Amino acid sequence: MSTPLMENHDGFSALAATDRVAGQLYTDPEIFEAELEKIFYKTWVWVAHESEIPDKGNFKKAMIGRQPVIVTRDRKGALNVLLNRCRHRGASICEPDKGKANGFTCPYHSWSYSLDGQLRGIPYPEGYEGVIEKKDMPLQKLRVESYAGMVFASFNQDIEPLEDFLGDAKLWMDRFMMQGAGFGIKVQGEHKFRFDGNWKIQLENTTDGYHFPIVHRSWMASVDAETADMLSFMTDENAVTHALGNGHSVAIMVPEHVELDADDGTEELQERFRHIIDELSETMPADQVRRIVRSMHGAGFNLNLFPNVAMSMSFFRVLRPISVNETEVQHMALGLDGGPESVNRERLRIHEHFQGPFGFGTPDDAEAWDRVQRGANGNPQMPIMVNRGLNRETTGTEGWKTSHVTDESGMRESYSQWKKMMGND
Amino acid sequence: MTSESTLTAPLENGFASDALLDPMVSKAIALIWHEATLLDAKNYVAWEALWTPGGKYVIPIDPDTDDFESGLNMIYDDARMRRMRVTRLTEGYSMSAVASARTARTISRFTVTANDGECVTLRSAQIIVGFKREKHLLLAADLEHRISFVDGEPRLDLKVVRLVNSEGAVTASGFLL
Ligand code: FES
Ligand SMILES: [Fe+2]
Numbered sequence: 001m002s003t004p005l006m007e008n009h010d011g012f013s014a015l016a017a018t019d020r021v022a023g024q025l026y027t028d029p030e031i032f033e034a035e036l037e038k039i040f041y042k043t044w045v046w047v048a049h050e051s052e053i054p055d056k057g058n059f060k061k062a063m064i065g066r067q068p069v070i071v072t073r074d075r076k077g078a079l080n081v082l083l084n085r086c087r088h089r090g091a092s093i094c095e096p097d098k099g100k101a102n103g104f105t106c107p108y109h110s111w112s113y114s115l116d117g118q119l120r121g122i123p124y125p126e127g128y129e130g131v132i133e134k135k136d137m138p139l140q141k142l143r144v145e146s147y148a149g150m151v152f153a154s155f156n157q158d159i160e161p162l163e164d165f166l167g168d169a170k171l172w173m174d175r176f177m178m179q180g181a182g183f184g185i186k187v188q189g190e191h192k193f194r195f196d197g198n199w200k201i202q203l204e205n206t207t208d209g210y211h212f213p214i215v216h217r218s219w220m221a222s223v224d225a226e227t228a229d230m231l232s233f234m235t236d237e238n239a240v241t242h243a244l245g246n247g248h249s250v251a252i253m254v255p256e257h258v259e260l261d262a263d264d265g266t267e268e269l270q271e272r273f274r275h276i277i278d279e280l281s282e283t284m285p286a287d288q289v290r291r292i293v294r295s296m297h298g299a300g301f302n303l304n305l306f307p308n309v310a311m312s313m314s315f316f317r318v319l320r321p322i323s324v325n326e327t328e329v330q331h332m333a334l335g336l337d338g339g340p341e342s343v344n345r346e347r348l349r350i351h352e353h354f355q356g357p358f359g360f361g362t363p364d365d366a367e368a369w370d371r372v373q374r375g376a377n378g379n380p381q382m383p384i385m386v387n388r389g390l391n392r393e394t395t396g397t398e399g400w401k402t403s404h405v406t407d408e409s410g411m412r413e414s415y416s417q418w419k420k421m422m423g424n425d
Numbered sequence: 426m427t428s429e430s431t432l433t434a435p436l437e438n439g440f441a442s443d444a445l446l447d448p449m450v451s452k453a454i455a456l457i458w459h460e461a462t463l464l465d466a467k468n469y470v471a472w473e474a475l476w477t478p479g480g481k482y483v484i485p486i487d488p489d490t491d492d493f494e495s496g497l498n499m500i501y502d503d504a505r506m507r508r509m510r511v512t513r514l515t516e517g518y519s520m521s522a523v524a525s526a527r528t529a530r531t532i533s534r535f536t537v538t539a540n541d542g543e544c545v546t547l548r549s550a551q552i553i554v555g556f557k558r559e560k561h562l563l564l565a566a567d568l569e570h571r572i573s574f575v576d577g578e579p580r581l582d583l584k585v586v587r588l589v590n591s592e593g594a595v596t597a598s599g600f601l602l
Pocket of ligand 1: 109
């Protein structure tokens, strides 16, 4: 029988220890409410990739916890993240998921706002003379900063600079973007699904190499031998997970694809891409073809950025907490901005094969996570164990705690940040 | 044209009152209902045999597109992908397929959009109700079937399932639409 983590609560942070967390972290609605306040409304939360809003006037909707926001590129080209809530009586001012606009007009009484949130127009203004000034009623604006094309926002106006928060993860974001192979990265489309479980179950999964050959056996059986071999990291000692600080971590599944810019020429291109190689070779030098085809499966790692986004091989995984036992997940397929059409199509087909509600991978992940939530309702005091690999965890010269990719160093890093933030007032 | 040229000309709103009475159309609808029966029964091996070798099975995300190749889909299967999908759903290693919901689906509201004597294209509406672990789930979709007659036998040549919530969150499931 496992011992409960703690007897007397002096705050939720005591529910997470180094090697285990209380099962109630998945099931307690009070903890969920506190997480929204202390994590999602306090830290940097990913809201967009710049390719989704490339031009002046582009916008997309996003959610931070329960709060709806609009990410815009204004007439000067600057990024804005605005609360999607009219300053008059609260109607949402934007409902399309994305698009292009000169501004936003509230559907209720037609107050109109510019792309940077200024209140521009009030119909029949006589009733407001001497009552309000337009300049005092802009849309609520969040802090917004971006790194490597990844746009983050925060309700916390006093938050540290994004680059400080990302810290050592920045190196891995740069490495991730190398899959552009000389082109920029663009979002090509997205799958969206929900599962009946707590958001942290998905957060943990991004660096969980341990589940892969078990949960994804049917996917592994369906791909060509070269692809299956590429992902046979269970006994590869170079496949490691690093804890990067501030809750971020990286799980390396394909060590030879960590730095796609570096190529010693020994790797054979996968035969499944022969039709692409032949087509590109008609117009491109061999080294460029090789560079693009080596990057077809994306970077060789999953980078988990606390709390809501992962840069996962060839896609972004974005999670949105709905309630204590429901989570929405987006899988955004990436392509080469301005790159060869055939390559981008091939990348879409690879994405469809694994991801999405009818992919060969996602439904099995979702089923496993539903099962975690169902099981965790049994004795919520009994701990969830995240101690795998503590016996072989080392700290390298970079200061990163490191263990095998099937170990749970990434989860320990997430929970140490969770503990820190849940202890803050 | 059709085997019996008894069809009246469509009215101005496109409604041809006896288009569904064409024997090829009746056979096509019978195939679509047979397909639905097989899918509810999760008899995927028999389902796979209903297809032409070049048949495409698509669940797109973009509600308006017919260019499935250059956008992201939920399913975009040719014969090879279909083969692997059936294997995955039947071999017992996929935990979502093993634990998939029981389903009952109805397909109705058929309209004939093309009929050249070799191929019949039909649109219809599909409602699927599923049940799994205390919860019902509901999926509604517009369907498009192109049924090709090879040696007089109807075969699935194209099936496009346009979920009404294709751009929203779709529950990951271990069954087919
Ligand atoms: S609620 Fe927006 S104008 Fe009245
Ligand atoms: Fe997985």
